[in-house]
Amino acid sequence: MAESKAPKQIAFHVTRYNPETDVRPRIQTYAVQVNDGMTVLDGLHWIKDNLDPTLVWRYSCRMGICGSCGMLINGSPTLACNTQILHLSQSAITVAPLPNFEIIRDLVPDLLSMFEKHALVKPHIMRDEAELNNPKGEFYQSPRDLEAYLQFTYCIKCGCCMAACPTLATDVRYLGPMPLTALERYDEDSRDDGFFVRKQIAAADGGVFGCHYAGECSRVCPKGVDPGKAIQLLKRKLVLDYLHLATSRKSCKKLDGPGEGKLLPNMTAPPRTVPE
């Protein structure tokens, strides 16, 4: 018979803040009954259900996909839904809103500044409009082309990297790891043709040269994305461009559409993964 494990009592030191009533954030401690496998997000739900219905935080998917529940847990920015309480401590944990953002209330950071910076880097495929809007045909991209930017597409915009960035902590004009990673992601995409536009953004004040490569962004990313690498790749690209040593960049061509059944030579369909 499996041994039943009694719940443990863990102290949650939670940062509370209501801008309408509080002068500054304060810490409130809750005693939470924790079972094996409970995440910090589960713990917050337990507090709301049993102790304090006024506690506020943001969440959605509960499975590390949506990026809504980024918080500062035991001093490290991470996703509350992805962090098991007993993996962190057997006695107490601290939960605070992500730093480097304004606080809307309690554990809810205002991510607007991040999304405004994200929009600045033009995070979309830039290409000749006529070609882009032509529904016939698709852009050919080899697996190697895809590999060049694939890891940067895993970013879920949770803001953990922005919260961990020491440069952003002192200079709010710095674009930050998430937008710069998005910039590199689209810049490295072989379907994209926007390097000339984006390099002005990357090289401007607040761009990549503000990064001192502390590497915290890469360490804390819950999806394993490496924003530090993206920024260094951008720096290299800009320097090579300045020194006129950059290899010529050609965006990929458009193939005839799937309806016309024309594929590149030697292209075969991947083997079936499900038997017929």
Add this chain to the structure above:
Amino acid sequence: MSNPTKYWTWHMAAGVVLLLLLGLHMLIMHLGGTVHLFAPHGGDAVSIANSQWRDSKICFTLTYVLLLGVGLYHGLYGLRTILFELTLKPWLQKAVTAVLVIVGVGLFSLGSWAAWAAHAVALAGGKG
């Protein structure tokens, strides 16, 4: 191309040159007892005779000036970056840049003059 890329590229290049020149400095000055580089009079690398011998060579004088230049550029650009992270207003950024340029050019001129004077003294046999 915008200025940050230009400044940063030269900052990195200056760092590499600094690494080489400081490595050379370590070899000559601090590992002299082992490698005996550029110390033809024997003994300590910093003895007056060895120092004057090196000062009399134009390549050493130029190396001193180069070390001074890259050191100043690398250091002052780094200081400027740190100051800019204090979220200065644009006019203050311009003022900081201007002050650092003036300080840099001033120190470079003074150091270059000193290196050249040492070269001239060494050529005159130590009589300034």
